[in-house]
Amino acid sequence: MREQAEKGWTYAKAGVDIAKEAAFIRALTYEGRGFASLVEIPGCDLMMAISTDGVGTKILVAAALQKWDTIGIDCVAMNVNDVLCVGANPVCFVDYIAAEHLDERVAAEMGRGLRRGVEMASVQWAGGETASLPEIVRGYDLSGTCVGVVKRDRVIHPRADVGDxxxxxxxxxxxxxxxxxxxxxxxxxxxxxxxxxxxxxxxxxxxxxxxxxxxxxxxxxxxxxxxxxxxxxxxxxxxxxxxxxxxxxxxxxxxxxxxxxxxxxxxxxxxxxxxxxxxxxxxxxxxxxxxxxxxxxxxxxxxxxxxxxxxxxxxxxxxxxxxxxxxx
Missing domain, CATH: 3.90.650.10 (PurM-like C-terminal domain)
Structure with missing residues (x-):
């Protein structure tokens, strides 16, 4: 017999509370609100857009199936798509892999996905960081950062209005x-x-x-x-x-x-x-x-x-x- 939730499952009941995440971010006194942050580049009319994100618990699905060759695409996508939201052209990407134990087969498959992702996004894979953290991490965690550029007068500022x-x-x-x-x-x-x-x-x-x-x-x-x-x-x-x-x-x-x-x-x-x-x-x-x-x-x-x-x-x-x- 399949177990069913009496009142139906929610994200918070499963362990992720979006409202608490928002409160946590406010407590950091983080000033940004959008998908990517914009930084002025002195001496030119360009601005740098930067975003950091990860693949979350999707990596646990990859681990359960021992199929690691697509999760890198997700990592690139989550960051590139956020940079696009301010009108910026994504330029480069770096990854961050935290691991309980290092497995070269897993690394090779993750690398194939990351390579495919940056090719799809036409960005440069500028390296990254791998950390062995057996006392902190169980399995793997995969995240990354994407940097893009946009002309100052082409930045997309959120200004949706009635009738749009x-x-x-x-x-x-x-x-x-x-x-x-x-x-x-x-x-x-x-x-x-x-x-x-x-x-x-x-x-x-x-x-x-x-x-x-x-x-x-x-x-x-x-x-x-x-x-x-x-x-x-x-x-x-x-x-x-x-x-x-x-x-x-x-x-x-x-x-x-x-x-x-x-x-x-x-x-x-x-x-x-x-x-x-x-x-x-x-x-x-x-x-x-x-x-x-x-x-x-x-x-x-x-x-x-x-x-x-x-x-x-x-x-x-x-x-x-x-x-x-x-x-x-």
Whole structure:
């Protein structure tokens, strides 16, 4: 008999509390709010964009399957996509690997993924750091940093306003966020990561979860042709709550009235974990990995460049984020 959560699983119940993470960041007195920080480069009209992120507990899925060759793509993607959110062109990437024990086979496979990721993003892999930390780390942790550049007058500042359209670009699966909840749901429902994925039995559940994060390099082409972009958002931890970063105005909201279709993995997790719809959108990307805020006048131009994107909603005058009338 598969164990089911009586009231349904939440991210916090699985061990990750987004509200506590936000409070922790505030306690650091960190001044930034966006996806990447901008640093002035003296003597020129360029600014440097920098972002640091990791693959989180997705690496535990890689460990369970002993399949390490795609997790590096995720690491590059999480950082490159954040740098793109300020309009910057990603230039270089460095990795950080913390390990309990060093295994050359694991290193070779991780390296293949990292190499593939930087090739996909057209950035230079400028090295990194490997730390042996047997007293601190259990297994491995993988993170990285990406640096990009952008002309001062081309920086994308979050300024979405009432009437703007929200363009959604599809994800290719769960990406790198919500894996703690996903793994908990799979386990408590009586499945193994090595079991066939019920909605595609040619793959295991673990392989489905390991689908690499999409790298949204087409954003650069989009920025070349769209002159009036009001915000860019990488939909990561916190799911659709990341839409709040499209604007620095707290009095507006977002009505996602026609969301992109979620991949089967999300339906599977929601059913197995009895996860409420609002919690799904607060935790996972649910099929939308990147969002763009533009005025209606830019719609046709945007959709010509962003081939698989569509209008999913609009900025509204009421506060909050609504997905098909469900308040997140």
């Amino acid at each position: 359209l929200i363009i959604g670009i599809p994800s290719c699966g769960i990406h790198c966020n919500g894996l703690t909840l996903a793994r908990t749901v799979v386990q408590k429902a009586g499945f193994s990561l090595n079991d066939p994925f019920p909605m595609n039995t040619e793959r295991t559940i673990g392989e489905e979860l390991l689908t690499p994060t999409r790298i949204y390099m087409e954003i650069l082409s989009f920025l070349d042709v769209c002159s009036d972009v009001h915000g860019l958002a990488h939909i990561t931890g916190g799911g659709f709550l990341k839409l709040k970063r499209l604007s620095d105005r707290d009095e507006i909201g977002y009505d996602i009235y026609d969301p992109l279709p979620p991949q089967p993995i999300f339906e599977f997790l929601q059913e197995c974990g009895r996860i409420e719809t609002a919690e799904m959108f607060r935790t996972f990307n649910c099929g939308m990995g990147f969002a763009v805020a533009i005025p209606p006048s830019e719609e046709k131009t945007a959709l010509k460049v962003l081939k698989d994107a569509k209008v999913v909603g609009e900025v509204v005058r009421r506060r909050g984020i609504w997905v098909r009338d469900t308040l997140l």
